[in-house]
Amino acid sequence: MNRIENHPILTFPERKEIAFRFNGTDMIGREGDTIAAALHASGVKVLGHHFKSHRPRGFYCAIGNCSSCLMVVNGVPNVRVCVERLEEGMDVRQQDDKGVLP
Amino acid sequence: MNQVPLLIIGAGPAGLSAAYRAAEAGADVLLLERSGKAGGQLVKQTHKFFGSEKQFASTRGIHIADRLTSRLEQLPGRVTLLTDATVLGIYEDGVVTADISGTVQKFRPSAVIVATGAYEKTLAFPGNDLPGVYGAGAVQTLMNEYGILPGRRVLMVGAGNIGLIVSYQLMQAGVHVAAVIDAADRIGGYLVHASKIARAGVPLLMRHTVVAAGGSEEVERAVIAEIDEQWQVKPDTKRTLDVDLICVAVGLSPLADLLYQAGAVSRYIAPLGGHVPLRDASMMTTLDGVYLAGDVAGIEEASSAMVEGELAGLAAARRLGFEGGDTSGLISACLAELRQLRAGPAGGKIRTGLALAGVYA
Amino acid sequence: MNLEQTGVASSEHLNGRLPSEEQKMRGPYAVIECFEEIPCNPCVMSCAFKAILPFADINDLPFVDFDRCTGCAVCARICPGLAIFIVDESKDGEWGTIRLPYEYWPLPAEGERVMALARDGRPLGPAAVSAVLAGGRDKTPLVTLAVKKDRLQDVRGLRFLTAEEAAGRYDETGMPLDIDTSEEATIVCRCEGVTLAEIRALIAAGHHTVDEIKHHSRAGMGPCQGRTCRQIIMSELIRAGAADVDHLDPGSFRPPGGTVTLGQLAEGGLDETNR
Numbered sequence: 001m002n003r004i005e006n007h008p009i010l011t012f013p014e015r016k017e018i019a020f021r022f023n024g025t026d027m028i029g030r031e032g033d034t035i036a037a038a039l040h041a042s043g044v045k046v047l048g049h050h051f052k053s054h055r056p057r058g059f060y061c062a063i064g065n066c067s068s069c070l071m072v073v074n075g076v077p078n079v080r081v082c083v084e085r086l087e088e089g090m091d092v093r094q095q096d097d098k099g100v101l102p
Numbered sequence: 103m104n105q106v107p108l109l110i111i112g113a114g115p116a117g118l119s120a121a122y123r124a125a126e127a128g129a130d131v132l133l134l135e136r137s138g139k140a141g142g143q144l145v146k147q148t149h150k151f152f153g154s155e156k157q158f159a160s161t162r163g164i165h166i167a168d169r170l171t172s173r174l175e176q177l178p179g180r181v182t183l184l185t186d187a188t189v190l191g192i193y194e195d196g197v198v199t200a201d202i203s204g205t206v207q208k209f210r211p212s213a214v215i216v217a218t219g220a221y222e223k224t225l226a227f228p229g230n231d232l233p234g235v236y237g238a239g240a241v242q243t244l245m246n247e248y249g250i251l252p253g254r255r256v257l258m259v260g261a262g263n264i265g266l267i268v269s270y271q272l273m274q275a276g277v278h279v280a281a282v283i284d285a286a287d288r289i290g291g292y293l294v295h296a297s298k299i300a301r302a303g304v305p306l307l308m309r310h311t312v313v314a315a316g317g318s319e320e321v322e323r324a325v326i327a328e329i330d331e332q333w334q335v336k337p338d339t340k341r342t343l344d345v346d347l348i349c350v351a352v353g354l355s356p357l358a359d360l361l362y363q364a365g366a367v368s369r370y371i372a373p374l375g376g377h378v379p380l381r382d383a384s385m386m387t388t389l390d391g392v393y394l395a396g397d398v399a400g401i402e403e404a405s406s407a408m409v410e411g412e413l414a415g416l417a418a419a420r421r422l423g424f425e426g427g428d429t430s431g432l433i434s435a436c437l438a439e440l441r442q443l444r445a446g447p448a449g450g451k452i453r454t455g456l457a458l459a460g461v462y463a
Numbered sequence: 464m465n466l467e468q469t470g471v472a473s474s475e476h477l478n479g480r481l482p483s484e485e486q487k488m489r490g491p492y493a494v495i496e497c498f499e500e501i502p503c504n505p506c507v508m509s510c511a512f513k514a515i516l517p518f519a520d521i522n523d524l525p526f527v528d529f530d531r532c533t534g535c536a537v538c539a540r541i542c543p544g545l546a547i548f549i550v551d552e553s554k555d556g557e558w559g560t561i562r563l564p565y566e567y568w569p570l571p572a573e574g575e576r577v578m579a580l581a582r583d584g585r586p587l588g589p590a591a592v593s594a595v596l597a598g599g600r601d602k603t604p605l606v607t608l609a610v611k612k613d614r615l616q617d618v619r620g621l622r623f624l625t626a627e628e629a630a631g632r633y634d635e636t637g638m639p640l641d642i643d644t645s646e647e648a649t650i651v652c653r654c655e656g657v658t659l660a661e662i663r664a665l666i667a668a669g670h671h672t673v674d675e676i677k678h679h680s681r682a683g684m685g686p687c688q689g690r691t692c693r694q695i696i697m698s699e700l701i702r703a704g705a706a707d708v709d710h711l712d713p714g715s716f717r718p719p720g721g722t723v724t725l726g727q728l729a730e731g732g733l734d735e736t737n738r
Contacts, residue, residue: 002251004275008568008604009148009162012249037248045233045320056319058233062240064136065221065357068231082240083137148566150543150601152503154521160505160541161601274567288467293499294544296470301620303584308468405502446500446522 002041020090035081035092036062036069047071047081048095071095075102106132108418109198109211111189111360114142115404116396117217118170119411120418124215125179127419127429132209134187134200141167142219144404146242148271152292153405156439163404164246170408179424192216192364192392213391213418216361217411220354220375220397225259228314230350234321238268238351245275253347257324258282259312260351263291263403268351269299280343283310283326285333292448313340315348324348356398364389373455374400383437383461384417385410393418400459402452409439471583472496477616482529491534491551491560494616495525497544506538506547536562540602548619549605552612559612560593562605563621570595570604571623578628579608580620587618589628651699652692654685662699671705673697673714683714 004012015030022044029038036047036059046056047069059069064083073079074091077099081092108124110117113135121131139145147163158166174181187202198209222237224230236244236252238260244250256277258269261284269279282299287309289296296306313325313335328339355376362368366379367388378400385393395414396407413436420429444452444462456462466472482492495506495515500522507515507525514531515538539547545564552559571577571592579590590608597604610618623629646660657680665676673689673696676682682696683689693713700706 004245004249004251006276006568007249008274008566008570010164010246010249033248037244037250040244040252041248041250047233050231055231056233057231058236058320059240060224060235061222061237062243066237085138150541150603152501152543154502154504155508159503160509160543165601276568289470292501292544293466293470294497294501294546297466297472297496297582298470298545300470301580301582301584302622303580306468306470403502442521443502445520446502448499448501448522 002043018086018088020086020088020092022092023094029086031086033086034062035071035073035079035084035086035090037082038086039081039092046094051097054096070099072099077102103197104132104207104209106130106209106211107422108132108213108215109134109209110215110217110415111198112136112142112217112219112396112398113140113171113183113185114217114219114396114407115144115166115170116219116398116407116411116414117142117215118167118174119408120215120217120393120395120415121181121183122170122174122177123412123415123432124419124424125174125177125181125415127179127416127427128424129179129419129422131179131181132211133181133183134189134202135183135185136188138185140171140183140185143239143242144170146239146246147267147404148246148274149267151404153403153443157405157408157443159405166404189360192360194365196391213393213421215385215393215395215411215414215418216358216387216398217394217396217407217414218357218360218398220401221357222350223353223355223376224350225312225352227312229316229321232315232317232321233319234317234346235315235348235350238264238349241268241347241349242271245271251275251277252349253277253321253345255280255343255345256347256349257312257326257343257345258349258351260284260353261286261289261291261296261306261308262351262353263295264354265349265351266291266295266299268349269304270295272349273299273302273304277347279304280345281305281307281310281326283307283312285309285311285329311335312348316342321346321348354397354401356400358394358398361387361389361392361394361398364392366392369459371400371455371458373451374459378455378459380459381461384433385414386417391418391421400452400455403443406440406443406452409436409443412436413440466498469583472498474616479526481616482527482532486529488553490553491536491549491562492529492532493527493534493536493538494548494550495527495538495542495546496548496619497525497542497546500524503543505541505543509537509541511535511537536596536605539564539605540596540599542603545603550615552615557611557613558609559615560607561610561615561618562594562596562607563619564603565606565621566603570597571606571621576624576629577606577608577621578624579610579614579618580622581617582619584620586622587614589624590618590621651695652680652682652685652689654687654691655681655683657682657692659695659699662696663703666699666703666705671700672712673700674712677714688716688719689714 018029048057059082060066062082069082070078071081072093110133144163144167153159189200241252244252316323327335361379368377393414395410502521516526549562579587594607649659
């Protein structure tokens with residue numbers, strides 16, 4: 001896990017665990033996480049592959065500006081997971097194409 | 103269509119300060135914030151701020167955000183703060199559309215203050231799209247908002263204030279900073295920030311650039327090298343750092359898309375961070391009744407963003423007929439405060455930029 | 464390489480930033496390492512003693528009036544740049560203290576050994592934490608290190624000891640604790656293996672001449688003939704007040720004055736006098 005345990009200035013209170021699935025695998029995030037944050041905490045940096053170059057994609061700005069973090073969430077493609085809050089039972093998948101309408 | 107007297111877009115230091123002054127003067131304010139909470143980038147700043155008492159000097163950014171937000175309560179004018187509210191467009195007829203928690207709504211404000219901040223610049227180098235090449239803002243968001251380690255070993259690209267501050271924050275979170283590099287021949291940020299990380303043993307390498315990021319699916323290493331007077335890589339100086347994170351902190355540019363949609367006139371002014379909307383001394387753009395404040399008006403410090411916000415809030419309130427209290431006196435005080443903040447050598451860049459924009463004599 | 468390229472200040476930067484020798488002896492004082500004009504004034508505003516010269520402009524550099532500075536450290540806890548250090552070299556002896564701003568987790572504990580760092584992060588050797596001042600949500604914690612006076616203007620940071628460094632434990636004077644520093648481990652006479660403890664015990668028991676001590680302990684009876692131990696024994700006698708410098712008796716000297724084998728003596732030692 002990549003969670004910060006101790007910090008000289010900040011405190012990170014315990015947050016409720018949220019179960020979700022990434023590419024079909026069960027994963028645990030925390031309440032208040034964005035999808036990207038929960039994935040990163042579990043060691044997942046590769047959020048998909050570019051539809052043309054097929055190069056791996058991760059997020060870059062993490063605040064909804066750059067759209068480098070598009071994933072398929074509950075069947076809906078092109079979700080910016082850096083600003084999308086994690087919800088219980090979400091089905092999150094790497095996106096490797098332009099996305100098809102559900 | 104919702105009629106609103108004053109619409110403020112963005113609840114960072116500038117937007118929150120604008121809302122405070124406008125509401126204090128008596129105006130009702132609708133404050134729209136794209137993210138889930140107010141404070142803008144302040145909520146990620148663990149360091150104590152510079153400036154004077156008026157700009158909350160010696161208070162950590164995270165706490166300034168709280169103070170700016172909580173002082174909006176119990177003002178004569180009412181401030182409605184909506185989060186998860188993204189403004190989608192400002193139209194030529196003055197209509198503003200926004201996605202408010204998933205629902206698109208239309209507003210017709212009598213005045214608008216755009217306080218949308220900035221976006222991060224990036225760099226072109228081989229492998230720069232590998233997962234693990236992150237903007238400095240992203241690194242701050244992961245660490246300081248979500249409590250997540252962005253990596254274990256980092257190369258920081260950029261020795262401006264953001265690069266230095268984020269390096270320090272990474273070290274506070276327990277991340278090893280392998281080096282801080284910058285293509286410039288001197289440290290761009292405040293030297294006290296640089297000294298803080300130097301004394302912790304982090305090498306600051308000037309006239310260095312990132313040559314490439316390596317890794318199959320994500321960053322596994324970074325190649326850096328010295329550059330010569332012509333900014334070309336000196337071939338025999340390449341070296342490889344074992345890092346899993348390359349943090350890019352090469353500056354910000356005003357995020358003024360909404361203003362350009364509406365037809366605001368802009369000019370490219372490098373010292374202000376790139377294209378910047380033109381404005382008068384009271385922060386009004388070339389669009390009647392549309393103001394701006396903070397980094398969207400030119401990249402500067404949070405301290406000046408707050409004063410600019412107050413200035414725009416007061417000017418917009420006056421335009422709406424709220425002359426209550428001493429609006430003109432407060433406007434003069436804001437202008438004097440800005441002049442003071444920008445007076446020293448560290449303000450040289452912003453003075454040059456504002457002079458080019460025609461608003462600094 | 465200079466400050467603008469490395470973030471590391473040099474001794475020239477400290478010109479005008481340090482008190483006079485006389486002022487240093489009065490008590491703790493603040494060293495402000497703020498060398499760049501930026502719009503920032505909390506240090507001036509925070510000083511109850513008006514010991515930081517007033518600013519005409521918020522971009523002015525801070526300078527300390529050492530006749531007024533009490534070393535109270537209020538400015539050091541408030542400085543956003545973490546650029547203020549509190550030095551105290553007013554106590555007698557070779558040790559002083561420096562209070563360092565420290566914003567990492569965890570804070571070191573009082574009594575803990577840490578590595579003192581220079582402005583460029585270079586390790587300067589282990590130092591003992593003599594105090595930690597924390598608390599106040601926007602205030603910077605201060606960690607006090609005991610440092611030799613000649614290093615007070617070099618130490619500007621600290622880090623925890625590595626496992627390797629920590630394996631050697633140290634006392635508050637910088638002495639590794641895994642080294643036996645007892646009188647039993649202090650040898651006075653190498654030849655006969657006589658310890659300082661034995662010598663001191665003999666002196667305490669009333670043996671107040673080099674020869675008496677020699678006869679009892681064999682110190683000085685070995686092959687070197689007292690060339691290492693005699694001086695130590697004499698200084699121990701003086702230290703204990705058992706002898707007087709002006710009337711020091713070094714004890715008896717007898718041949719041979721160097722090592723020689725019995726064979727050598729048997730072969731070459733014969734002459735007319737003992738034939």
